[in-house]
Amino acid sequence: MNKINFKSYIFKLSCLTVGLGTVLPACKESELLNPIPETSVSADLVFSTPTRVLAQVNGMYKALKSGDFLGGRNLMLNDIRGEEFLNRLQNIFTGYDAWNHTINSGSADALSSWSAGYAAINSANLVIDGLAVNTTVVPAATSVQYVAEAKFVRALAYYSLITLYGQPYVKDAGASPGIPLRLKGQMSTTDNDLARSTVAQVYTQILQDLNDAEVGLPLTYTTAALNTTRAHRNTAIALKTRVYLTMGMNANVITEAQKIVPASAPYVAATGVANTMQPSILTIFSANYVSNESIFSLPMAALDFVSGQNSLGYNYNTNQEYSLNPAGIYGNATWPATDARKTLVKTNTNGAFLTKYQNSLFLDYIPILRYSEVLLNYAEAAAKTGNLAKGTELLTAVRKRSDASYTFPAAATATQTALVNTILVERRIEFLGEGLRSNDLLRNLLTIPAKGTSPSVTPSQTEYIFPIPNAEISSNKAL
Template identity: 30%
Template sequence: MFKGFAPFWVYSLLLVGLFSCKKFTEISPLSSLAESTAFTDPAKIELVANGMYEQAAVGSYAGGGGRGYPFGAASIEQAEMRGEDMVNLATFYAITYQSTQNATSANNVNHWEQLYALINQANVLITGVTGAVSSGIITSDVGNAYEAEGRFIRALSHHELLIHFCKPYAEGKGGQLGVPYREVAVNSPAAVNEGLALGRGTVAEDYAKILEDLDYAEANLPEKQTNGVARPTKGAAIALKTRIKLHMGDWAGVIAEGTKLGTGVTSGAFSSPIGGYKLESDPAVPFASFANNSESIFSIANSASSNGGVNGALPAMLGPSDQGARGLVATSPNLYNASFWVTGDKRRSELQVLNTNDGLYYTYKYRDYTTRTDWAPIIRYAEVLLNVAEAYSRTGNTAQALRLLNAVRDRSVPDANKFTTAPANLTLAILQERRIEFAAEGRRWPDIHRLALDPNYGLGGGAGIPAKLNPTQISNSSYNVETRPYITPGRAAIAYSDYRFLWPIPTSEISSNPTLADQQNPGY
């Protein structure tokens, strides 16, 4: 480790982090793979790429075994615990749930460090394949495709950092402090110095770079991958752009990107001419068959031999204890009973499960409690449709917004509850639909974050972090779709202006990086 260098770079400094990818990919790598040899033949380059996905799925925790940082499970778990639609029942997520984090709290520290470790692996891949093309080891088309994968992961990772450590784009059109957008592989003393000199820039600058990376990914990724949805495709890059532009409030941009994926048709079922994406007829199918369904666009793969483990895999952390999971996080009765979640909705009957040990309801989206092979869903076609529905609604095209909303909603609700005309507040109905459709998929905090300053759809009273239930407030009788009781949260909302809305840059970074030492978030 170079003197004075931030610890997160250690994970992929001179080696490309492939020591454990055999478990993840079932490919036998070399026992160690230095960058001087990693890009000398096509098979080794594929190992480098697989190592990047291993880092995305499992990461590391306190220098040891992974706990699903950053995308194996942690991005979903953390984003749900920052919201109010799931209830933390134990100490494991207490800091995140209660917003009592500081610059040394494990969850936010590891999220920052492991995201930047992943970004560096993406940069190592990008730099290496560029050299391999120049040396004639791989063709330019193959090299461009690998670079596009690296850029996709780099864009996804930087956006994950933005929604936790920075103010939303809506504040000053992105004029607030962003995160360092790392585009250089840190693999030499000179690169270390360059990395240390890079400041936070602005949120707007980060979004511009994210879109630049995704434009490149769209242009150079294939429509299909032999690894299925475990590797990004052209459609995945476009889908992610609908999300990014939604966070920017660029409604026309959301519509334009979504149109590429088939959201502009005005009759018949929605399907994408790129990638062949379409909604499954049953909302449970994408979770019963993570690797083989028409709706998933990009997911992070896990396997029995490589996953976040009992302390980091989605089924272990979010599942009920009577089926072998830890029973740490229950669905909030206030979501379960919400008036907008109608009686007879399949997403309640098929994707919620009663824990007979405590009488509470838990998500049933991740259900392999024994070997923990459930994949982490990053983006589905349902999200693309709802992203575009919101953009159409906000720009006045009520008819198309309603078609897109109904496409997602109608497969789950009884006929009597289907919308035949637009609700009085269509945008609100779309936002409520997101809470149901993406429950336990980590989309709640990103929505809270992007809507924080929205005068019509942000949390009321200037709240930035919603009021939440304490675990002692709920029991089996709290869940009742006939009487639909509402429980007044015992944990007060936290104002958007409160410093706790943002996570702090970790002490491990601040103490080693003189540039960021002067750019810590206020209050920490």
């Protein structure tokens, strides 16, 4: 029977990245292991009971919640690369290099998302592998669901990495070098060497995982909390609309969106979870984290221990590391004071600050997929395929949720170019601080605008994407 050292197993899952081979700089084995006793257990024991299997499934979601990944820093890095925030403190520990486009292979922020992302991928791979060889521990239907959840987690993690470390798919139909595709769980560093797949190959795997997940995921769970924090069928569909939009495959965006967006208002998913927009956007960020608008969110709890420097609430609100750029969307005339979303900003003598994340203990739910995004993904795809009426209809629904008195000028929706640009502006307002801005620029091959003392970056510059970290390069000889 295959034996593993349980102390070593815990350390590897906590500290190591791709192939469990690249050690995070701040991770110390002695701090993590003590006072855990030395215990040798069977690898099969991890999947020996339904309770232990469920613990592994929950562990995948916890890996996504890492402060270095979707629980904080990854979303922040994607936003501060754009033009909406000004850096106030020049603190390299809170993303200054990313904001200033001075990040390099040795930068901590080049390593953080990479390490945490591949740790999440490995946790999903281990669940898939473990269930494949332990076929009688949970009922067959439960095993199918767990594998589907693992594939959703793996797809989300790969998407989050390829959009940061890979060239945009639309640049050359994905022919550029991407990132390594690791599809088997790793318990050691013996097979760490793996070449980069192309961008297209990574997206092919993401879509395969999401298509499989859509089939295997449940339509709904028994509570609103589970419908928000675990993947269900609509979760996979919603992520596919984002993925296809990133790939420029607008007809596919429409096909997927129509599965959960009816032909006319009111927009409520007809099957599965009744996903829809809330009457007030303020509900999502304070009163009810588990409303039906929240298709997938990461619930932060005290045990998750997302430190201040990784926390969105700390960086945007409590410590005010980043103020809103008055030359960005905050000062844009198309975002008037009558818009309820402007109440999610506070001002003081230091500037204007985002308050979407306002829990004093940093226990906010982190929004990953919202129904309003599906509507705007659909709107943009409709506009780009010539259906200006549908694009305008969906755009207007999102705007009027927060500003019922607002009317788009005729010129803003009269042509395909004008409508697409208007939708992109609406996305900047709706998803401010939710980690979508960098990819919205890159997937449209737009220049990252200058802001403050930070220069602009064109699609031809190496700074347009993140570099693979040195620690990975040194441990993976196949790169």
